[in-house]
């Protein structure tokens with residue numbers, strides 16, 4: 687499931703091909719994904735010039751010269767494919783296709799249809815129902831030791847669950863929360879309200895560093911953020927704990943002191959951690 691760094695690299699890939707260009711052709715092939723797709727979307731996009739892009743949490747906003755923004759969410763399985771225009775056949779599960787005046791074809795493919803496509807007036811982006819409740823951007827100065835501590839006061843949920851709550855901080859998902867908690871030496875099971883003072887002071891910079899490094903990895907491993915198969919974003923990244931159950935954590939001296947990385951299920955999702963490093 688794409689998290690903030692993947693969404694950021696997908697957005698940068700779209701920006702590289704679309705910004706400043708006119709949409710020569712657009713078509714939606716379904717009336718809905720997770721939510722209804724605006725009726726007549728293809729007609730409304732055709733002829734519009736793409737002014738700029740913005741990411742908010744896991745959402746991508748594509749601003750058009752007519753005063754509207756296209757709001758995109760990749761859901762669980764959404765992918766953006768980019769290729770030279772000229773193919774009329776539609777890829778399976780391709781729900782939206784755009785072609786630019788420069789001859790690029792962009793397709794939004796989402797087999798599980800948890801993604802979304804909507805239109806919102808650019809001046810009111812942040813009032814859209816999917817964006818209005820989002821917490822601060824983790825890479826903005828507004829996400830700080832003070833702001834995180836304040837939002838966790840009285841919260842008895844595990845810190846892992848609290849960081850996945852998009853109202854507390856926007857854009858984090860399972861992988862990056864596991865990684866940041868490991869780097870900060872904080873147990874995923876620790877009650878959220880105890881994250882203040884020294885623990886918050888360790889955690890916030892590790893969240894920012896984890897995300898920044900992943901975005902940089904996407905930028906350095908992909909040309910124009912495009913994979914060789916034409917898929918935008920995503921990249922190979924070496925996780926420190928995620929998906930590494932049973933391996934040495936790299937911080938401990940090893941057995942018998944450390945039993946290696948453990949997996950536990952929290953809120954239906956796997957958490958990977960080292961019980962010796964993370965308290």
Ligand SMILES: [Zn+2]
Pocket residue numbers: 934935936937938944945946947960961962963
């Ligand atoms: Zn360890």
